[in-house]
Amino acid sequence: MSMNLMQQVITIxxxxxxxxxxxxxxxxxxxxxxxxxxxxxxxxxxxxSAALGMLVVYCIKDVSLFTGDHGIPExxxxxxxxxxHLWKRQMLISIAGGTISYMILIQLIF
Amino acid sequence: xxxxxxxxxAFCAAFPHTIPIFAGFLFxxxxxxxxxNVSGFSPVYPMLMSFTIFAGSVEFVxxxxxxxxxxxxSALIMTLMINARHLFYGISMLDKYRGxxxxxxxxxxxxxxxxxxxxxxxxxxNDVDKGWFMFxxxxxxxxxxxxxxxxxxxxxxxxxxxxxxxxxxxxxxxxVIFLEQWMKETTHHSALLGLGxxxxxxxxxxxxxxIIPSMLMILGxxxxxxxxxxxxxxxxxx
Numbered sequence: 448m449s450m451n452l453m454q455q456v457i458t459i460x461x462x463x464x465x466x467x468x469x470x471x472x473x474x475x476x477x478x479x480x481x482x483x484x485x486x487x488x489x490x491x492x493x494x495x496s497a498a499l500g501m502l503v504v505y506c507i508k509d510v511s512l513f514t515g516d517h518g519i520p521e522x523x524x525x526x527x528x529x530x531x532h533l534w535k536r537q538m539l540i541s542i543a544g545g546t547i548s549y550m551i552l553i554q555l556i557f
Numbered sequence: 558x559x560x561x562x563x564x565x566x567a568f569c570a571a572f573p574h575t576i577p578i579f580a581g582f583l584f585x586x587x588x589x590x591x592x593x594n595v596s597g598f599s600p601v602y603p604m605l606m607s608f609t610i611f612a613g614s615v616e617f618v619x620x621x622x623x624x625x626x627x628x629x630x631s632a633l634i635m636t637l638m639i640n641a642r643h644l645f646y647g648i649s650m651l652d653k654y655r656g657x658x659x660x661x662x663x664x665x666x667x668x669x670x671x672x673x674x675x676x677x678x679x680x681x682x683n684d685v686d687k688g689w690f691m692f693x694x695x696x697x698x699x700x701x702x703x704x705x706x707x708x709x710x711x712x713x714x715x716x717x718x719x720x721x722x723x724x725x726x727x728x729x730x731x732x733v734i735f736l737e738q739w740m741k742e743t744t745h746h747s748a749l750l751g752l753g754x755x756x757x758x759x760x761x762x763x764x765x766x767x768i769i770p771s772m773l774m775i776l777g778x779x780x781x782x783x784x785x786x787x788x789x790x791x792x793x794x795x
Contacts, residue, residue: 462622489786532732
């Protein structure tokens with residue numbers, strides 16, 4: 448390893464610092480004792496749904512559509528999750544069903 | 558209701574929500590520990606890093622940072638970019654984390670994707686203390702992640718069964734949470750925008766770089782649509 452212990456510690460501290468900044472910044476800027484600006488309140492209402500959508504896409508970011516299995520196992524498994532959830536609306540059943548399907552698909556079929 | 562009872566009740570309400578994360582984090586944590594193990598790091602590294610950083614994706618990147626040349630500034634910038642999505646979570650949680658006392662610091666520190674999505678969407682029963690509920694969701698997630706990373710770091714080389722594909726548990730979790738949110742809201746403009754813009758950005762910029770452009774585009778589009786969105790009455794969500 449090219450880094451010495453001190454350099455490793457500093458690097459890890461930078462990662463800790465970066466993570467803490469991204470998590471604390473909004474709370475630091477918009478403290479409880481001052482009213483939150485209207486625009487930020489608006490964002491607080493509309494951002495969550497958009498952020499959850501972005502998170503779903505974030506999960507499939509490493510799927511390549513044009514090589515390998517073209518993301519077909521992911522697509523099938525996501526559809527299974529959605530169908531299971533619309534049918535039973537039991538979080539654990541939907542998640543377990545989709546994950547097991549995915550494991551079978553990539554281990555045995557694709 | 559005594560304080561002890563209140564805390565116990567919140568724990569019992571929170572635990573079932575974290576079961577999928579238990580499976581996911583144990584697996585991802587083990588994978589992370591193994592990765593550190595095969596990269597030549599002692600188990601102390603994944604243990605300390607999973608405890609202090611508690612942000613899955615950036616910890617995997619941190620392995621590469623540690624193996625490369627010493628460059629603290631680029632480590633910081635890299636982390637800020639990967640974790641920028643937390644800014645959205647923070648803005649979304651400003652109200653929900655309000656009035657949780659000292660626990661607030663830990664809630665914010667532990668606001669990873671999973672903690673955010675559960676704490677934002679969970680229907681917490683009225684007789685359960687919201688602050689403690691969210692605290693235990695965060696704490697349990699943190700514990701699973703630490704536990705997985707430690708197992709992976711210590712026993713990394715011994716894991717033999719075919720776990721290929723188990724990582725999909727996280728994708729499935731977020732799809733379900735997205736669906737739950739979808740069923741709860743009256744209009745879907747924002748959800749569709751988030752999904753569509755992120756997909757577009759992923760196609761345009763690729764998996765490595767799509768987060769920042771999609772955040773900027775989401776922010777821009779939502780701002781431009783502020784008037785019409787307020788007119789159709791975007792969901793107040795609980």
